[in-house]
Amino acid sequence: MGFVASTGPSAGPLSLSAMGSFTVGGRRLRVSGQPAQVVAVSRDLPEFVVDPNGTYRVEHAYVQYFIPAEPRHLPVVLLHGGGLTGSCWEGTPDGRAGWVEHFLRAGHPVYVVDNAERGRAGWWPLPGLPYEERPVLRSAEAAWETFRIGLPGGYDQLRPFPGCLFPVDHFDHLCSQVVPRWSTTTDLGVAAIEALLAKIGRCVVIAHSQGGGVAAHAAERDPDHVAALVLLEPHGLPTPPKAAPAGPTPQLIVAGDFIEQSTLYRHLRARWHTYLDDVRSLGARADFYDLPAMGHPGNSHMVMMDGNSDLVACLVQQWLVQATTQGEGKTPRHRE
Amino acid sequence: MGFVASTGPSAGPLSLSAMGSFTVGGRRLRVSGQPAQVVAVSRDLPEFVVDPNGTYRVEHAYVQYFIPAEPRHLPVVLLHGGGLTGSCWEGTPDGRAGWVEHFLRAGHPVYVVDNAERGRAGWWPLPGLPYEERPVLRSAEAAWETFRIGLPGGYDQLRPFPGCLFPVDHFDHLCSQVVPRWSTTTDLGVAAIEALLAKIGRCVVIAHSQGGGVAAHAAERDPDHVAALVLLEPHGLPTPPKAAPAGPTPQLIVAGDFIEQSTLYRHLRARWHTYLDDVRSLGARADFYDLPAMGHPGNSHMVMMDGNSDLVACLVQQWLVQATTQGEGKTPRHRE
Numbered sequence: 001m002g003f004v005a006s007t008g009p010s011a012g013p014l015s016l017s018a019m020g021s022f023t024v025g026g027r028r029l030r031v032s033g034q035p036a037q038v039v040a041v042s043r044d045l046p047e048f049v050v051d052p053n054g055t056y057r058v059e060h061a062y063v064q065y066f067i068p069a070e071p072r073h074l075p076v077v078l079l080h081g082g083g084l085t086g087s088c089w090e091g092t093p094d095g096r097a098g099w100v101e102h103f104l105r106a107g108h109p110v111y112v113v114d115n116a117e118r119g120r121a122g123w124w125p126l127p128g129l130p131y132e133e134r135p136v137l138r139s140a141e142a143a144w145e146t147f148r149i150g151l152p153g154g155y156d157q158l159r160p161f162p163g164c165l166f167p168v169d170h171f172d173h174l175c176s177q178v179v180p181r182w183s184t185t186t187d188l189g190v191a192a193i194e195a196l197l198a199k200i201g202r203c204v205v206i207a208h209s210q211g212g213g214v215a216a217h218a219a220e221r222d223p224d225h226v227a228a229l230v231l232l233e234p235h236g237l238p239t240p241p242k243a244a245p246a247g248p249t250p251q252l253i254v255a256g257d258f259i260e261q262s263t264l265y266r267h268l269r270a271r272w273h274t275y276l277d278d279v280r281s282l283g284a285r286a287d288f289y290d291l292p293a294m295g296h297p298g299n300s301h302m303v304m305m306d307g308n309s310d311l312v313a314c315l316v317q318q319w320l321v322q323a324t325t326q327g328e329g330k331t332p333r334h335r336e
Numbered sequence: 337m338g339f340v341a342s343t344g345p346s347a348g349p350l351s352l353s354a355m356g357s358f359t360v361g362g363r364r365l366r367v368s369g370q371p372a373q374v375v376a377v378s379r380d381l382p383e384f385v386v387d388p389n390g391t392y393r394v395e396h397a398y399v400q401y402f403i404p405a406e407p408r409h410l411p412v413v414l415l416h417g418g419g420l421t422g423s424c425w426e427g428t429p430d431g432r433a434g435w436v437e438h439f440l441r442a443g444h445p446v447y448v449v450d451n452a453e454r455g456r457a458g459w460w461p462l463p464g465l466p467y468e469e470r471p472v473l474r475s476a477e478a479a480w481e482t483f484r485i486g487l488p489g490g491y492d493q494l495r496p497f498p499g500c501l502f503p504v505d506h507f508d509h510l511c512s513q514v515v516p517r518w519s520t521t522t523d524l525g526v527a528a529i530e531a532l533l534a535k536i537g538r539c540v541v542i543a544h545s546q547g548g549g550v551a552a553h554a555a556e557r558d559p560d561h562v563a564a565l566v567l568l569e570p571h572g573l574p575t576p577p578k579a580a581p582a583g584p585t586p587q588l589i590v591a592g593d594f595i596e597q598s599t600l601y602r603h604l605r606a607r608w609h610t611y612l613d614d615v616r617s618l619g620a621r622a623d624f625y626d627l628p629a630m631g632h633p634g635n636s637h638m639v640m641m642d643g644n645s646d647l648v649a650c651l652v653q654q655w656l657v658q659a660t661t662q663g664e665g666k667t668p669r670h671r672e
Contacts, residue, residue: 013351013405019437020427023512031475039472039519044549044571044607045600054475055491057512062423069349087398087456091356101355120421120455122515125471135461136375139367139390155391176359176393179458183375213380235380264381271380 011097014104015069025195026060026116031126052126061192062086062120064112066100072107074204074227074324077196081209083138083181085119086112088208092305093170099206099304102313111200115214116188118179135180143175148258148265148301161258165298165307174302186214186236193218197225204320206230209301212253213237219249227324230254230316233301235268240278248284250323251276254316256299256306257292265301285323289315347433350440351405361531362396362452367462388462397528398422398456400448402436408443410540410563410660413532417545419474419517421455422448424544428641429506435542435640438649447536451550452524454515471516479511484594484601484637497594501634501643510638522550522572529554533561540656542566545637548589549573555585563660566590566652569637571604576614584620586659587612590652592635592642593628601637621659625651 034052064086078089078099089112091098103110117123123135138146144155149166160168193214197203202225207215212234219226223244229251231237241248253272259265272288279286291299294315296308303312370388400422414425414435425448427434439446453459459471474482480491485502496504529550533539538561543551548570555562559580565587567573577584589608595601608624615622627635630651632644639648 013353014355015349015351017349018433019350019402020431020434021423022427022431023509026512028508037470037472044573044604050472050478052473052475054477055511056473056475057508057514060512062513064423064426066355085456087357087400090400091358095356095358097354098356114456120423120450120513120515122473122512125473125516134373136373136386137388137392137458137461139388139392141390142387172364172393173359175391176362176396176458177398177456178393179456180461237380268380 011105014101016066016104017069018067019065021062021064021120022199023057023060023062023121024199025192026058029056029058030054031056034126058124059116059188059192060121061116061189061196062114063196065109066104067109068104068107070107071109073321074202075109075111075200076103076320077111077113077193077200077203077205077207077215078103079113079115079193079205079207079211079215081207081211083136083178084208085114085177085179087119087177088302089304092167092309093173094167096309099309099313102310103317106317108204108317111196111203113193113196115211116192117182117185121192123180133182133184135182137180138178140171140175143178144171145262146264146301147174148256148262151261161261163298164258164300166300166302166305167307174305186210189214190217190221194221197222201225202227204228204230204324206232206316206320207234208232208304209234210236216241216251220244223247223249228252228320230320232303233265233268234272237271237275241275241282243282248279248282250285251279252287252289252316252319252323254289254303254312255291256301256303257297258300287319289319347441350437352402352440353405354403355401357398357400357456358535359393359396359398359457360535361528362394365392365394365465366390367392367464370462394460394465395452395524395528396457397452397525397532398450399532401445402440403445404440404443406443407445409657410538411445411447411536412439412656413447413449413529413536413539413541413543413551414439415449415451415529415541415543415547415551417543417547419472419514420544421450421513421515423455423513424638425640428503428645429509430503432645435645435649438646439653442653444540444653447532447539449529449532451547452528453518453521457528459516469518469520471518473516474514476507476511479514480507481598482600482637483510484592484598487597497597499634500594500636502636502638502641503643510641522546525550526553526557530557533558537561538563540564540566540660542568542652542656543570544568544640545570546572552577552587556580559583559585564588564656566656568639569601569604570608573607573611577611577618579618584615584618586621586623587615588623588625588652588655588659590625590639590648591627592637592639593633594636623655625655
């Protein structure tokens with residue numbers, strides 16, 4: 001009956017009350033003064049003269065959602081990092097179940113984002129918006145290094161760090177999930193997530209890498225709707241974090257292995273500790289999960305795809321349930 | 337508990353044995369001789385010097401799948417049209433359940449495609465591939481006309497054809513699902529669908545508009561794996577269709593309303609009849625569902641989103657079960 005991912009021997013059926021998708025945020029844009037394009041889209045049709053002038057929807061996020069038949073916990077938003085889309089949460093490169101299914105089975109409604117200007121959210125090919133420049137596409141060699149699978153130059157032989165849990169035999173699958181990115185669209189992404197929070201209400205945001213910075217900025221703008229933030233090796237965090245009107249949000253940063261061997265990640269790790277100290281000084285819970293120090297070595301930057309992805313998901317899920325149910329996981333509101 | 341689409345009063349839970357995604361087809365591409373780009377991706381990080389030279393995965397399709405707990409029928413592949421992605425099948429603009437859920441509830445494993453160079457399949461921003469030219473993005477005004485919601489010029493007042501079943505109050509939602517398209521990637525799309533057929537095995541392909549031509553060409557290349565083809569107002573069909581080695585595939589074309597009022601669709605309708613006549617002359621079942629003539633007026637080009645989308649899905653589902661179970665829905669193999 002075709003290709004079916006393993007969900008483990010005893011997973012049993014997954015029961016949903018609803019599934020679907022929507023777009024959220026963004027704006028209407030009117031274009032004028034652009035020259036026409038002549039395009040042949042198929043042999044059945046005469047050439048089209050395409051007039052690019054007119055009205056467009058731009059800068060929205062695309063969001064796919066799944067609601068478990070019996071929700072037991074807050075909704076979870078899964079937000080990808082730079083150069084990836086929501087597909088990174090849907091399964092592992094070696095065909096195991098992804099975090100979408102993990103959090104659904106744990107009883108969370110799950111919202112999976114393609115943020116503004118990537119994936120199913122589309123992008124803007126016409127002149128006149130601030131992401132007009134050619135975007136960057138990450139090569140396999142760059143992904144190997146940036147996703148901390150192994151040392152620079154290790155891609156050619158697929159030679160990972162010793163003990164690396166990323167399924168390197170399927171590294172090409174991860175490469176096929178990479179999409180073009182702009183370095184100028186972060187503010188659009190923050191605005192789209194803010195619109196998502198307003199739409200779905202109180203939730204937990206789990207965000208990866210560049211998405212961590214996007215989520216943290218959005219949470220500062222709408223703290224009432226963010227019950228907790230889980231940041232997987234984030235960057236672009238607020239400097240310093242602000243005490244938001246509703247009180248600061250409990251936050252967890254999760255970090256993998258092999259950080260000592262990367263200048264980039266040593267730099268980011270120092271930043272994570274400063275950020276968490278700042279969050280703590282604002283009166284909020286701020287935790288750091290150093291996975292190897294906790295007895296879980298071997299994680300790359302792609303913790304949701306590594307061989308222990310289910311274990312990391314369990315740790316995150318336990319943290320967020322605790323952080324959002326114990327007195328809201330917050331100390332009393334702290335105002336300057 | 338957040339945003340939940342209506343699935344009708346008596347839908348009950350949807351039970352899945354698995355869900356996930358994969359990419360399929362495409363190739364590895366090595367780039368050399370390109371100049372470096374300097375990019376700042378976030379405030380935490382120094383500017384990156386991005387070397388675009390290296391290895392990439394290109395021209396694959398992205399496929400999301402859902403397997404019902406108790407599959408009763410063949411897998412269904414849902415293939416979008418030009419300028420759209422798989423999101424078009426996930427729900428209606430006014431928040432009703434989409435065809436993904438409909439066919440899952442009917443007992444089909446469902447595979448939803450973002451074909452090569454769009455959506456979660458990514459696209460190619462560097463020079464050197466045949467889709468280097470600026471792609472076309474469909475304006476709301478063009479979508480209004482091409483998706484046959486109303487006469488040209490009717491977008492400004494949201495004035496649809498009288499009796500049009502498209503949820504025009506949510507037309508902006510459809511506009512936000514539109515993504516850039518190239519007119520030069522059709523062959524890549526056919527190859528990716530051929531790879532998908534080889535991966536998942538025997539299935540029914542339901543394809544919309546430009547995707548109909550892609551599906552029909554892929555089915556000619558791999559007829560063993562295509563039990564039936566459902567083409568929703570297709571274009572780009574094979575001219576003429578070939579008798580494939582395994583015998584021609586039973587095919588259904590579905591057409592909506594208001595075709596008399598569109599030069600484009602009058603042209604295509606003539607083409608549909610010629611094509612079906614050709615398929616029939618090859619010995620295959622070839623049916624035409626003229627929805628208004630069958631007593632179901634009001635459909636736009638976006639039949640999977642119109643107010644009667646569930647009814648059209650039922651008609652299609654009944655046809656495909658019948659066509660794939662009655663003596664394989666084929667007359668004996670016909671060889672030239």
